[in-house]
Amino acid sequence: MEQASSSVTAELLQQEAPYPSTSDVDWSQLPADLLVHIFGMLDIPDIFSSGVVCRAWCASFLEARRLGICSGNPGPCLVFSSGDRDPTVATLYSLTTGKEYYVTMPDPPFRSRYIVGSSHGWLITADERSNLLLVNPATQAQIAMPPPETIANVKIHCNADGAPDGYDLLTMDMSSRDVDTEAETEFHSWEEGRFYFYGRVVLSADPSSGNCTVMILHLLDNHLSFARVGGTHWTWIDVDEQCWDYHDVLYNDDDRLFYAVRGNGDVHAIDTNGPSPMLRVLLDTKNTVVDCTRYIVRLEYGDLLEVCRDCKYVNDDRRTEELIVYKVDLVEKELVKQKDFVHL
Numbered sequence: 001m002e003q004a005s006s007s008v009t010a011e012l013l014q015q016e017a018p019y020p021s022t023s024d025v026d027w028s029q030l031p032a033d034l035l036v037h038i039f040g041m042l043d044i045p046d047i048f049s050s051g052v053v054c055r056a057w058c059a060s061f062l063e064a065r066r067l068g069i070c071s072g073n074p075g076p077c078l079v080f081s082s083g084d085r086d087p088t089v090a091t092l093y094s095l096t097t098g099k100e101y102y103v104t105m106p107d108p109p110f111r112s113r114y115i116v117g118s119s120h121g122w123l124i125t126a127d128e129r130s131n132l133l134l135v136n137p138a139t140q141a142q143i144a145m146p147p148p149e150t151i152a153n154v155k156i157h158c159n160a161d162g163a164p165d166g167y168d169l170l171t172m173d174m175s176s177r178d179v180d181t182e183a184e185t186e187f188h189s190w191e192e193g194r195f196y197f198y199g200r201v202v203l204s205a206d207p208s209s210g211n212c213t214v215m216i217l218h219l220l221d222n223h224l225s226f227a228r229v230g231g232t233h234w235t236w237i238d239v240d241e242q243c244w245d246y247h248d249v250l251y252n253d254d255d256r257l258f259y260a261v262r263g264n265g266d267v268h269a270i271d272t273n274g275p276s277p278m279l280r281v282l283l284d285t286k287n288t289v290v291d292c293t294r295y296i297v298r299l300e301y302g303d304l305l306e307v308c309r310d311c312k313y314v315n316d317d318r319r320t321e322e323l324i325v326y327k328v329d330l331v332e333k334e335l336v337k338q339k340d341f342v343h344l
Contacts, residue, residue, distance in 0.1 A: 028056040035060035036067070047138055048092075048101040066139075079115065079123060079137070087111035090123075090137055105135060106142045116198045120206040130167070130193035132216075134207045134229075143207050143229055145214055148197050150233035151225055153179065153218075157187055167193045169220050174241045186220065196220075202258065204251045204272075213272050215249055215258055222246045224260060226272050237270060239279045247294040259298070261306055263290035265335060267328055282330055292324075304328040306335060 039047055039061055051061030076095040085091065085102060087109035092101040113125040113133070125133050132145040149156050153170040167190070171183035188196060200217035207214075212229040221244045225234040237243050242262065249260040258270040259282075267283040292308040299305065310322040326335035 028054045030056075032056070032060050032063070036064045039064040048103075049097075049099075064139075079118070081111040092137060103137045103140070105137070106140055114194045114198075116194075116201050119201075119203040122203070122207055124198075124201045124203070126194035126198055129190045130197060132194075132198060132201070132214075134203075134214075136208070139208075141208060145229070146227050146231055146233050148193055151197065151216075151218060152234070152236035152238075153220060153223065154193070154197070166190055169196060171220050172223065172236075172238075172244070174238070174244055177238045200249055202249050202251050204253075204256070204258075215251070215270075215272075217246055217249055217260075222263070224249060224258075224270070226258075226277070235272075235277065237277050237279065239277060240268075240281070242266065242281075243268075243279065245290065248296045250296055250298055252298060254302070259296055259304065261294045261296040263294060264288065265294060265306060265326075267296065267304065267306075283328055283333055283335070285335065304330075305338075 035057060039050060042050065047061065047064070051058050078093040078095065080091050080093075081087065082089070082091045086104075088104050088107070088111075090103045090105050090110045092103060093099075094101065108127045110125075112128050116124040116126060116132075118124060121138065122134050122136050125135060127133055130148050132148075134143040134145065135141070148154050148167060153172050155168045155170065156164050157166045157168045159165045167188050169186040169188060171180040172178070173180040196219040198216055199219065199222065200215075202215045204213040204215075205211055207229050210229075213226055214229065215224060215226045216234070217224055223244055224237040224246055226237070227234045245263040246260045247263050249258055251258050256271075256273055258272065260268045260270060262268070264287040265283070265285040266281065266287075269280045269282050271278040271280075292310050295307040295309070297305040297307060304327075306326040306328060308324040308326070309320055310324070311318050312321045313319070325338045327338055329336050
């Protein structure tokens, strides 16, 4: 009986139309619009690998970059300027494949930029005049944010001959919401400014979406300012006298709010969706001591954490001595020290 069954099965298989071997398929003949659609869903390393398969794929790869539809999820990559490459070329090292990819960036030269961070597949950079530039390495799209001199406490500095030569950083008086005229002014060159203006930069969305807000944490006194992509100036968050000494900020896509932590542990929720920013104090610790660097973290299920980093100096080298994690209890309005991280 088993032999009969096997014979019937073999006969049925022989009657089926054979599937073509993949070696017989000419993948270069895939429709261009289909390739562009596929490239829009690939991670950056896969996009670059696909772009060198053949001329047809390369053309579709370039078209996907031109249209700016490449994936906003680039996968983990290290980005740097290699000394053996042109200053305009960025090297992307994929941590998943171990391969290097080379991308020619738009001006100014990539090597001259200060890389602040990355978000949504975009690099957050600052040029030698301290202008903030968002650049997408996959599409080569670049977006210039408002100039630094539109930040409330930043002014253009002129030398004795009246020629602009850098920036003046001013101290803000939180009681009057204006410049403190009695405080000294700090001067910084065009290039130095970028190390003071962009201590943290957070994007609310993909900058190409048309609805992206950029929040910066800047000196002096760790203020927050924001601007929308396509805007002309930075708006200072000054709605409360405690709007200073911020250590970290994040964006929550669920409620479209920014959450910021101050040096004393206070937590503020900031709404930038209306004509004017609004602020809500979620946690007022009543603490007047700032004895660590604080970070704010949002867990996948919505809870907020504060991470306190205690440091010490060893031969002028700042080293982390201890990390303490607290849960932000918004019901009891307190910080709860965490000892067990299994249930976080």
